[in-house]
Amino acid sequence: MSRFFKTKAVKMLGIIIAALLLGAVIASVAHSGNSPLSTAVITVTRPLQQLSTSLSNYLDGFCDYFRSAEALKGENAELKQKIADYQGELADYENVKRTLSVYEEFLGVKEEHPDYQFCSAEVLSRNTNSVYSSIILNKGESSGVKVNDPVIYGKNLVGTVESVTPFSCTVTTISNPKFSAAVYETRSNEIGFVTGFDDGVKTNICKMPGLKKDSGVAEGGVICTLGIGGNLPKDLIVGTVSEIGKSKQDISYFAQIESNIDIDDIKSAFIITDFDGRGINEAGQ
Amino acid sequence: MDSDRLNNENRINLIRRIKLAVIILITFLIQNTAGLFPHPWGIPAMLLVPVIVCTGMFEREIPGMIFGLFAGILLDAFSAESLCFHSVALTLTGFLSGILITRLLRNNLNTSILLSIISLLVYNSAYFVFCIWKSAGASALNVYTGKYLTSAAYTALFIPVIYLIIRTVSGRKK
Numbered sequence: 001m002s003r004f005f006k007t008k009a010v011k012m013l014g015i016i017i018a019a020l021l022l023g024a025v026i027a028s029v030a031h032s033g034n035s036p037l038s039t040a041v042i043t044v045t046r047p048l049q050q051l052s053t054s055l056s057n058y059l060d061g062f063c064d065y066f067r068s069a070e071a072l073k074g075e076n077a078e079l080k081q082k083i084a085d086y087q088g089e090l091a092d093y094e095n096v097k098r099t100l101s102v103y104e105e106f107l108g109v110k111e112e113h114p115d116y117q118f119c120s121a122e123v124l125s126r127n128t129n130s131v132y133s134s135i136i137l138n139k140g141e142s143s144g145v146k147v148n149d150p151v152i153y154g155k156n157l158v159g160t161v162e163s164v165t166p167f168s169c170t171v172t173t174i175s176n177p178k179f180s181a182a183v184y185e186t187r188s189n190e191i192g193f194v195t196g197f198d199d200g201v202k203t204n205i206c207k208m209p210g211l212k213k214d215s216g217v218a219e220g221g222v223i224c225t226l227g228i229g230g231n232l233p234k235d236l237i238v239g240t241v242s243e244i245g246k247s248k249q250d251i252s253y254f255a256q257i258e259s260n261i262d263i264d265d266i267k268s269a270f271i272i273t274d275f276d277g278r279g280i281n282e283a284g285q
Numbered sequence: 286m287d288s289d290r291l292n293n294e295n296r297i298n299l300i301r302r303i304k305l306a307v308i309i310l311i312t313f314l315i316q317n318t319a320g321l322f323p324h325p326w327g328i329p330a331m332l333l334v335p336v337i338v339c340t341g342m343f344e345r346e347i348p349g350m351i352f353g354l355f356a357g358i359l360l361d362a363f364s365a366e367s368l369c370f371h372s373v374a375l376t377l378t379g380f381l382s383g384i385l386i387t388r389l390l391r392n393n394l395n396t397s398i399l400l401s402i403i404s405l406l407v408y409n410s411a412y413f414v415f416c417i418w419k420s421a422g423a424s425a426l427n428v429y430t431g432k433y434l435t436s437a438a439y440t441a442l443f444i445p446v447i448y449l450i451i452r453t454v455s456g457r458k459k
Contacts, residue, residue, distance in 0.1 A: 008347070009346040016354055017376065017377075020369040041359060042362045049317075049318070052315075052321060053318055053319075056318050056320035056321045125319065126319045127363060170363070177422070178420060198422040198424035249423060
C-alpha cells in the first residue's frame with residue numbers, strides 16, 4: 001500500500017490538487033471570483049465559445065425554418081418560396097424591432113440617468129451545470145467591468161456581476177438565491193429585498209420574502225431597486241408581483257416577482273460600470 | 286532503427302492525445318452552449334464525466350488525470366458556483382478510472398457503464414453538497430432529486446456512445 005502512495009501518478013495527483021486549491025485560495029483572497037488558471041482558460045476559449053453560440057443560434061433558426069416548411073407542405077412550390085422569403089424578412093424585422101426597442105429603452109435610461117456609465121455585452125454562454133441561473137457575458141476587466149456591477153436589459157435588472165476576467169464576466173441573475181438586492185414596491189413604497197427561489201426552477205422569477213400579513217405589496221405591483229448598499233442604482237425594474245404566498249419556514253409571506261424579460265432568451269445586455277453613489281455605503285460613508 | 290520506432294510511437298501517441306483533447310473541448314462546448322444539446326425538462330447532461338472516465342480507462346491514470354484536469358478547468362472557468370470543484374473532481378475521476386483499469390478491472394463496455402454511473406452519482410452529489418446545498422435551503426431534497434439525480438440518469442444514456450467514440454479514437458480494444 002505504501003508503495004502505491006510513492007508512485008509517480010499519486011505524487012502528480014497530489015501536486016495538481018494542491019496547486020488547484022492554492023489557485024482557489026488566491027482567487028478568494030483577490031476577490032476576483034476566478035482563479036488565475038480560470039482567467040487564462042476563459043481568455044483562450046472565448047472565441048470557441050462565441051463560435052459555438054453562433055452555431056447554436058444558427059441551428060435554432062435552421063430548425064424553425066423546417067418546422068415552418070412542414071406546416072406548409074400542402075402549398076405549391078412558388079407559394080412555399082414566397083412564404084419562406086416573407087418569413088426570413090419577418091424574422092429580420094422582428095430582430096431589428098427587438099433590438100431597436102432595447103436600444104430605445106436603453107436611450108431612455110441613458111437620458112434619465114446621465115451619470116450611468118454603460119458597456120454593452122453579448123451573452124457568451126450559460127452555466128448549465130448549476131440548477132441556479134447565471135450567464136457569461138463577453139465583457140470583462142478590459143472594458144471596466146467590476147464585481148457587483150449591475151447588468152440590465154432595457155430598464156430591467158438582469159443580475160449582478162459575480163466574477164470577472166479580462167474579457168468576460170459571470171452574471172448571477174435575479175433568480176439565483178445568491179442574488180440579493182434592496183427593493184421597494186412602487187404603489188405601497190414598502191421596502192424589502194429580493195432573492196432567488198431555493199429550487200431555482202424558473203429563470204425569470206424571484207421572491208421578496210419577509211412580508212407581513214397586512215403588507216401593501218399586492219399582485220401587479222412593480223418592484224424596483226432601492227439604491228442603497230452602493231452596488232445597485234435606484235429605480236431599476238426587478239419585475240412585477242405575480243403571486244403572494246405564505247412562507248413554509250415561518251409565519252411571514254412572500255411576493256413572487258416575475259421579471260418583464262425572459263432572461264433565458266436574452267442575447268445581449270448592458271453592464272452599468274459606474275453611477276452616482278456607487279460604493280458609498282460599501283465604504284461606510 | 287529503435288529510435289525511429291520510438292519517434293513513430295511518440296508521434297502516434299501525440300496525435301491520439303490531441304484528438305482526445307479536441308473531443309473534450311467539443312464535449313465541453315456542446316454541454317455548456319445553450320441550445321446545442323437537448324435539455325429535457327431543463328435537465329442538463331454532464332457529458333464530460335463519462336468522457337473523462339472512458340479516457341482514463343483507455344489512457345490509464347496519468348493521462349486520464351491530465352485530461353480530467355483539462356476538462357475540469359474548462360468547466361470551472363465558466364461556473365459561478367465553484368472555484369476549483371470541477372478541476373479537482375474530474376482530475377480524481379480520470380486518475381481513479383485509470384488506476385482501477387490498471388490494477389483491478391477489465392476494460393470493456395460494462396465496466397465503463399458501471400464506472401461512469403458511479404462517477405456521475407458521486408460527482409453530482411458532491412457538487413450539490415459543496416456548491417448548492419447551502420443556497421437550496423428547504424428545497425434541497427427537491428433540487429437534488431429533481432435536477433442532479435435525474436441529470437446523472439439522463440447522462441447515463443449516452444455512456445455507450447461515448448465509450449465507442451473514445452475507443453475508436455484511442456485505437457485500442459483493451
